[in-house]
Amino acid sequence: MTPPHPTTSQGPAPVVELVRAGFAYEDGPPVLEDVDFAVAEGRAIALLGRNGSGKTTLLRLLSGGLKCGRGALLLDGAPVAYDRRGLTRLRTTVQLVVQDPDDQLFAASVGQDVSFGPTNLGLPEDEVRLRVREALEALDIVALEDRPTHLLSYGQRKRAAIAGAVAMRPRVLIMDEPTAGLDPHGQERLLDALGRLREGGTTVVMATHDVDLALRWADEAAVLSPAGLRTGPVADLLADDELLADARLRRPWATAVARLLRARGLLAPDAPEPRTPEDLDAWAGAGSL
Structure with missing residues (x-):
């Protein structure tokens, strides 16, 4: 097992971290190789790259949906165990929201869907109700609690899917293209909701193709290109013309x-x-x- 990186004096220790991680799908070429990616507490991180660069794969590795073929996933500095106990600990710390909300919503009503995760943790009913209420308030969809999920607009379904993840009270919320398919008003409402979550202490990682959104919203960027993964302050990376060209991103x-x-x-x-x-x-x- 790959040993964890030592804590440095440059900032807080990562909550979750990929160390020299590699992954390839069955009978396919490597999607990611020797990736180091650390997510520290309290940050807003934009993950950028062209289609097929491995963004979704990286997010699934971070959340435990996929297991590293090489390297390791660390949680609070310790390697993640991919058994029931280890994955439960990971998923109460890190939650992934996929791009299409219809792949995540399955219950009859919004309230039932948001309550699914906390209920599966075996929490008392009062605690489940509290978490559902907090998540609905954070995403500004309290009025939709009893609404059938199939009657929601696309933007409402996006926020309901995020609320389901927020109800788990994760320290790190990971989202794959959360603004895709939303009109400008829907994007603003979602960004307002994410702002409230950040104020409450949630670390947010967002995969996006929108460089303008990344520059406006994020503290840090992680850019995937054929040369590998580069991380740093968002303004610095998105001013690097060579990196943008390599990653096929516009200025x-x-x-x-x-x-x-x-x-x-x-x-x-x-x-x-x-x-x-x-x-x-x-x-x-x-x-x-």
């Missing part, structure tokens, strides 16, 4: 605007870059541009 809108402003002397070299159109509006209103 974020805000990064392109900042370069233009600096080239014309309208933005100081050491000034923070805008991340949203609202940032530009605020700076213009304050006479900064």
Whole structure:
């Protein structure tokens, strides 16, 4: 078994971590090789990469849905045991929300679906009801508790699926393309809900193709390319033209605007870059541009 990495003075120890991880599907080439990926408490991490780069596979390795072919998955510094006890411990710490909510919702009503996980943990009925209520409030869908899941809109189904994961009170919430298929209003409502979860102490990892969303929302980025996985501050990685080209990602809108402003002397070299159109509006209103 691969030994855990020692804790460093650079920051908090990871909650969950892949160490030199590799994986290949049966009779297929390696999807991931020698991947090191640590998820520390309290972060918002955007996982980016082209189609087929291995993002979904990486998320499933982190959540225990797949087992590393090489390397190890660590939880609080210790290797995960892939038996019932070990996986239960992992899944009460790390929860995965898949891209299509219809692959996750199965109960007759929203409340029943959200209660499934806590009930399976053997929690008392009062505790289950409390967790369901908290999750529904966090995702702003209390009014949908008794609604049949098949009558929900797509955005409502997305939030109901996330609520089911939140009811497990995970320390790390992992989501695969959570904003895919949502209109702008639906995206904003979802991001507001994720903001409330982060304020409550939940670490969020989001796989997305949207570089503008990643720059606006995340603290850190993890970019998968043919050269491997690179991690770091989101603004630094998404300003690296060579990395973006290798990963087949476009330059974020805000990064392109900042370069233009600096080239014309309208933005100081050491000034923070805008991340949203609202940032530009605020700076213009304050006479900064």
